[in-house]
Amino acid sequence: MEKAKTCATCHGDEGISSIESYPNLQGQKMGYLMTALRSYQTRERSSGLAVLMQQQADALSDQDIADIAYYYSKLGSDANKQ
Amino acid sequence: MEKAKTCATCHGDEGISSIESYPNLQGQKMGYLMTALRSYQTRERSSGLAVLMQQQADALSDQDIADIAYYYSKLGSDANKQ
Numbered sequence: 001m002e003k004a005k006t007c008a009t010c011h012g013d014e015g016i017s018s019i020e021s022y023p024n025l026q027g028q029k030m031g032y033l034m035t036a037l038r039s040y041q042t043r044e045r046s047s048g049l050a051v052l053m054q055q056q057a058d059a060l061s062d063q064d065i066a067d068i069a070y071y072y073s074k075l076g077s078d079a080n081k082q
Numbered sequence: 083m084e085k086a087k088t089c090a091t092c093h094g095d096e097g098i099s100s101i102e103s104y105p106n107l108q109g110q111k112m113g114y115l116m117t118a119l120r121s122y123q124t125r126e127r128s129s130g131l132a133v134l135m136q137q138q139a140d141a142l143s144d145q146d147i148a149d150i151a152y153y154y155s156k157l158g159s160d161a162n163k164q
Contacts, residue, residue, distance in 0.1 A: 017111060017114075019111075019113075020111050020112060020113030020114065021111070021113050021114060021117065022111065022114060023110055023111055023114040023118075024109065024110055024111060027106065028105055028106055029099060029101075029102050029103070029104065029105055029106060030102060031101075031102030031103050032099075032102065032103060032104060032105040035103065035129065035130060035131075036105075038129070039127070039129040039130075039132075042129065044127070044128045044129030044130075044132070045121070045126070045127055045129065046126045047117065047120070047121040047124065047126030047127065048117060048121075048126075049117075050121075050126070
């Protein structure tokens, strides 16, 4: 999914991160992912590496957030997850 | 795991939440989970439902956080995930 290409850099092509600090996104709840992205936009998530996600989230429209959250919520649902 | 019983109330016995607003924790990165819990303690996560997690996280020691994060990071690793 085109919009998720940037996300994949840190969160993995399949939404499984290779870095301890970065969460897996594969199969995560859509509602939660949308709230998380909005919280970076509003700076209600502000610890440590949050600044990286604040910058990413600032570039997203509401539709982008919905599309990306939907994409990751469904990712891996037809395959076994690691 | 005894310490995770409270978590399971919202995040599911297997770390798969049944509620859109609450994230799945099964197989999540340990480092990320520890940072997230600490961020609730420090109020660097403060949006919406974060107040619920702030209260929970306040009751946890550093060892509790490490134990719970380890538990969820390993949960489901020997089974297929939903």
